[in-house]
Amino acid sequence: MTQNTTQEHLILLAYGELNDEERKMAESAMAGNPELRNFYQSVLQSKQLLNTIKENPHPTTLSIISEHSHDSHTEAV
Amino acid sequence: MQKPVISDGALLKVYLEGNESALETLIKRHKSRIFTSIYLLVSDRYLAEDIFQETFIKIIQCLRTGKYRDEDKFLPWALRIARNLSIDSIRQRGRMPGIVTDSEGNDIFAYIDIKEDSREQIVIEREEYASLHRFINQLPAEQKEVLVLRHYADLSFKEIAEMTGNNINTCIGRMHYALINLRKMMQKSSVEIK
Numbered sequence: 375m376t377q378n379t380t381q382e383h384l385i386l387l388a389y390g391e392l393n394d395e396e397r398k399m400a401e402s403a404m405a406g407n408p409e410l411r412n413f414y415q416s417v418l419q420s421k422q423l424l425n426t427i428k429e430n431p432h433p434t435t436l437s438i439i440s441e442h443s444h445d446s447h448t449e450a451v
Numbered sequence: 452m453q454k455p456v457i458s459d460g461a462l463l464k465v466y467l468e469g470n471e472s473a474l475e476t477l478i479k480r481h482k483s484r485i486f487t488s489i490y491l492l493v494s495d496r497y498l499a500e501d502i503f504q505e506t507f508i509k510i511i512q513c514l515r516t517g518k519y520r521d522e523d524k525f526l527p528w529a530l531r532i533a534r535n536l537s538i539d540s541i542r543q544r545g546r547m548p549g550i551v552t553d554s555e556g557n558d559i560f561a562y563i564d565i566k567e568d569s570r571e572q573i574v575i576e577r578e579e580y581a582s583l584h585r586f587i588n589q590l591p592a593e594q595k596e597v598l599v600l601r602h603y604a605d606l607s608f609k610e611i612a613e614m615t616g617n618n619i620n621t622c623i624g625r626m627h628y629a630l631i632n633l634r635k636m637m638q639k640s641s642v643e644i645k
Contacts, residue, residue, distance in 0.1 A: 386623065
């Protein structure tokens with residue numbers, strides 16, 4: 375993969391989807407290619423920014439689900 | 452010493468044996484991933500609440516009627532249901548969602564846990580948060596879907612390919628364009644990339 379490391383490979387690297395051998399090859403490719411290295415950095419930065427979005431359902435929604443679960447259990451019994 | 456983590460499969464098993472709190476543990480474990488994914492897909496908080504609720508009601512029905520047996524893949528299964536319900540909802544509305552609002556125009560940040568900081572910092576964070584939401588919503592639908600499922604739902608590209616019926620390379624390519632497009636939008640605006 376050294377000669378063929380692409381930006382897609384680096385996205386896989388950033389998301390932990392390369393095996394050890396592929397990871398080493400990607401890192402080696404980046405070491406000799408500033409363009410790839412910059413791209414990888416930009417993916418990591420974007421990931422960090424995307425991580426700032428985290429939403430949770432309202433407690434009422436969770437209560438409704440619990441009630442439904444309880445009712446369906448009671449009916450089943 | 453850390454408590455051993457009970458697997459999703461084990462929680463499902465005890466839930467079906469009548470332990471209601473097992474479902475609560477499962478929901479607590481996965482609610483953020485599932486809800487954030489739904490919310491970003493439909494861009495409406497109240498609709499997202501409805502879809503989240505509907506997703507778990509469907510999950511409960513499937514569990515009670517023995518229609519779900521693959522205990523080790525609970526999250527991908529739950530997300531598949533959530534994604535399908537989100538897509539149905541988008542289709543019913545006849546358009547892809549636009550800018551993030553809640554359906555009654557309330558401040559979406561009333562729901563968001565923002566750390567205590569100076570007022571100015573909070574305002575900046577809110578603006579950045581809203582901008583990021585907007586940028587994600589401005590992505591082409593297929594790019595947004597892969598970005599949400601990969602980043603927020605934490606599904607692998609293989610799982611996304613299986614879920615959406617696309618080739619894995621197509622999914623990776625869409626993620627590539629999504630990240631490039633997001634980057635361009637961020638650079639055009641004042642969103643700070645830390």
